[in-house]
Amino acid sequence: MILNHSELMKKTILITGATAGFGRATALRFAREGFNLIVTGRRKERLDDLEKELLAYKDVKVMPLNFDVRKRYEVEDAINNLPEEWKKIDILVNNAGLAVGLNHIDKGNIDDWDRMIDTNVKGLLYVTRAVAPLMAERNSGHIINISSIAGKEVYENGNVYCASKHAVDSLSRAMRIDLLRDNIKVTNISPGMAETEFSLVRFKGDKAKAREVYQGIDALTAEDIADSIWYCASLPGHVCINELVITPVRQAGVHYNIRIT
């Protein structure tokens, strides 16, 4: 898709994991603001549906990219083969991620561990490695990493998920230093409980178990996180929100919450 001159003045956002939850809500939020959108995910039909939904917004262009962030060469091919006008990425939201399983470390499923580390840490790195040079070339950009309160604290059975989000937290701090000379902002967002498909994935499709997680909590919504991302992205050029920790009012960190039933 070739963009005309006025379209080139528009901003472009790339969101990983836009087929559900935070990523999808963020895509819709930025479409409302008139951004051109590169949306990614593994589920092709969902990407197709999202593309249609986004195109309903006035003057918005959409580039769906169907890849698995764990596959280094798929990531590189998808980003490197973008048409030149789509390579002017203003904002990257490293959102694709998941928790799988909830077990003590001695009983953990090693395949689950691989999935979390490969997606949450290595996937985020592959995408960043492909996009950051494009931003550096233009001496401008904003990388928003979706970490978690599990990147600030650890909880029983959360071991590898927490470690993967601690890695995101420290990578955000490291990126901010390394990309300082390139005028690239780096924001680390750490949400608490938010009702998306997150727990359904963690509990491998067990809907009842997933629902229980949010009972009586008045959990955050995907739209709350999308609004926070928009807030960070819409501040003046000289302002960088380094860190944002967001919980429902009934949650204070990973160990304390009050359920009202």
Ligand code: NDP
């Ligand atoms: P959802 O399960 O609703 O959405 C996750 C998204 O990530 C989907 O679009 C999924 O797309 C994508 N994704 C997962 N694995 C891959 C992969 N290998 N390659 C490409 N895309 C992938 O969860 P949330 O929206 O809640 O989660 C988004 C992020 O927020 C995650 O990083 C999560 O850890 C973090 N988070 C979530 C919290 C919560 O309580 N919900 C709280 C704190 C942080 P597809 O399956 O189509 O590939």
Ligand code: 8X3
């Ligand atoms: C998701 C939040 O507390 O379930 O990252 O780990 S938590």
